[in-house]
């Protein structure tokens with residue numbers, strides 16, 4: 692990801708190198724921050740859109756509330772941070788946006804403020820979009836021996852930076868063992884999600900994904916794809932518990948998230964899924980998603996915020 696010239700910090704655009712926080716802050720000492728990863732897309736008309744900004748801001752608000760961060764900012768400031776970061780850096784093509792509330796105050800793990808609002812918008816160079824966009828990011832996945840954090844330990848449904856220590860263990864283990872991605876199980880041994888994305892699979896032609904009570908982040912992309920799968924592709928969709936052994940029998944599977952969009956899973960624990968390539972339904976879902984984010988689907992433009 693290319694570095695932007697300026698980063699939004701508490702209402703002002705600051706040169707990249709000067710956007711720093713103190714080593715004594717609770718953010719640095721305890722990972723006390725909450726954030727959103729959001730994408731902007733260049734539409735075919737040449738206009739750019741932020742995808743599902745409203746839903747990301749609702750989740751950020753929920754994260755701030757759950758973490759009891761004393762934060763004076765609200766929706767207006769969050770939106771301004773995102774749009775200002777894109778505009779002032781003159782980013783017109785695709786972009787990844789990281790919107791974070793940090794506890795810059797010192798103190799212990801119970802510090803609640805003051806807080807800073809920071810936004811980093813980075814241009815995203817995808818190369819020629821047409822060239823096998825899905826195949827290039829397809830992954831071989833392994834079940835992690837680490838379990839996903841649980842609602843009774845640190846709630847995965849909110850997007851707190853500290854939750855990603857759990858993701859880190861899974862990712863590093865998967866890479867060490869020659870895989871691309873980890874799939875976490877819940878404490879109860881049911882399928883949860885990936886290190887930085889949700890998980891879905893196709894069984895008997897039904898699109899199945901773990902419920903929001905399976906120690907997952909309440910993902911914007913997951914909700915989007917469930918809706919598109921049912922409404923645009925006419926698929927049956929199920930949110931239900933998934934057993935580990937079902938993964939080995941899936942016809943297709945993929946990870947999904949704002950950054951990954953759709954990342955096909957070719958194998959789980961070296962069991963190839965389907966014919967071992969990117970599945971047909973996965974491809975159709977991706978085409979549907981791509982049409983929506985680029986403003987080509989007139990019935991879904993309410994999900995787009997013009998830059």
Ligand code: PMP
Nearest residue numbers: 887888889908910911912948949
């Ligand atoms: N789970 C985790 C742990 C994630 O980090 C992400 C990426 N934000 C997701 C799921 C997908 O969430 P979203 O679709 O809202 O980006």
